[in-house]
Amino acid sequence: MPVPPASLLAPLARRGRDWLFEAAFPLWQERGLDRDAGGCHERLALDGTPTGHDRRAFVQARQAYCFCEAGRLGWDGPWREAALHAAGYLIDRFQRPDGAIIHAVDPAGRPVDGRVDLYDQAFAIFALAHVHATCGADPHLSEQARRVLAHLREARAHPGGGFTEAGAGPLRQNPHMHLLEAALAWMEAGRPEPWTELADEMVGLATERFVDRQTGALFEFFEADWSPAGGRAAGVIEPGHQYEWAWLLERRTALGGQDFWEHQARLYAFAEEHGRDGLRGLALHDVDVTGRVTGRHARIWAQTERLRTSVMLLARRPDQPPGACLGAAVESFCALEGFLDVPLRGLWRDRQDADGRFPDATAPASSFYHIVTGLTELIGFCEGAPLSRTPDA
Known part of the structure; x- marks a missing residue:
């Protein structure tokens, strides 16, 4: 057995x-x-x-x-x-x-x-x-x-949903991700309003604007109309945020929302396929929209997000093959211990820099x-x- x-x-x-x-x-x-x-x-x-x-x-x-x-x-x-x-x-x-x-x-x-x-x-x-x-x-x-x-x-308030930034820079997905996290925390604490509305607004931005429907890549920066940013900010993808969004979408489902498995699976798969250094067993800091690695250094937070989401998938998606997620959980924990x-x-x-130091x-x-x-x-x-x-x- x-x-x-x-x-x-x-x-x-x-x-x-x-x-x-x-x-x-x-x-x-x-x-x-x-x-x-x-x-x-x-x-x-x-x-x-x-x-x-x-x-x-x-x-x-x-x-x-x-x-x-x-x-x-x-x-x-x-x-x-x-x-x-x-x-x-x-x-x-x-x-x-x-x-x-x-x-x-x-x-x-x-x-x-x-x-x-x-x-x-x-x-x-x-x-x-x-x-x-x-x-x-x-x-x-x-x-x-x-x-x-x-x-x-x-x-x-942004007319297309979400919120504007304090300065003149591009719009960002990252603070909206944490606004979802915050709204879910209040919902879990037994305070559904006004937080359910905020949570669903943030989920809508993610599923409709932030995630590329074809590849599952999560864009970081956006123009004023919520289209993906051009210039130096174009195509920046952080694997750690792919894992975070997959975990948060599962939490929204657990609190009575719809099932976002299709989005979660693509987010997780993109990060696992393109955002991992197999030689070092680390989640990397950034890649581009095609999956090409643009930053071979690694941050501690991406290892913990990979750990958290891999464990969540093992716990809440028993219908999925456990092998890949189990291996990812073990590898990310071992990577975390290196930082500790x-x-x-x-x-x-x-x-950790690209040379392992x-x-x-x-x-x-x-x-x-x-x-x-x-x-x-x-x-x-x-x-x-x-x-x-x-x-x-």
Whole structure:
């Protein structure tokens, strides 16, 4: 009788849980929080020392999420205090009176970049949903998230769907992907409106505008009419985002949406066929629309997105042949461990160059979100049931 994929992956899930519980969550709770000035440090040197970088809004939001997941997973450290610490700083230091979120403050909490970047708005909404769901339903958090969305609807709505960017550059799919993620988090927290409408708007953009119907390639940049961008931005495809969208479309289906399997299968297949370095066992950073590799370096986040989506397909699409997804899950976990192999356990390197070397001297806090999402999916699958969205304590 064949061994179930969950049993085969169980040793990897145990290694992932051990790394989170014994190293990463304690280290980032102890050294990643700034208890003097507030908020979370942007980066840690590879000896665990804060680097003093300015603080971006989406990093504060991501750290709040990570500690919420620590609670869901059952970590017995002070996850709730850490999540509230990060979320409170996000609202206090980054949210304008009109609801918009500014981009960055300095380590003392003073604004240094007042841009209202769409990416930051998405992650603020996302973090507030997770804190609301795990730390006790707080109407104030729901109201703050609604204010961010209201600002976007009033000031940035695009007539063709989605939202415009703050500057004059091309439209981007990436922040819209995270707006979908944020809307789904609120839906999962039991708040369907106005988030179901937002989620379905983002899904419509993806299936009608973002993904090439013939190849399954996901375009990154667009002209003002939502046609794929020309010039230097033309044809940029990031395999990591192919995996992310495939995972998010499955989540929308799971929350009562239609079945997007045709789109998911093409997204995943394009990434697996064109976005993987077989010699190194890595998901690469970028290719073009034909699948030609344009960037042979690799980032940690693409490995975790490949892991998360491969595991999801094993869990939710049992009618599909498991072999390819199982191999991808194992390979991406092993690739991830290469990035985690640093002297101070609980940190990581963010980038591997084409020659196999890791140039990083710091561990960016922004990567923690991706690592947690990948390992959470793996752990939930191997432990026999989806993780509860509300912790017991």
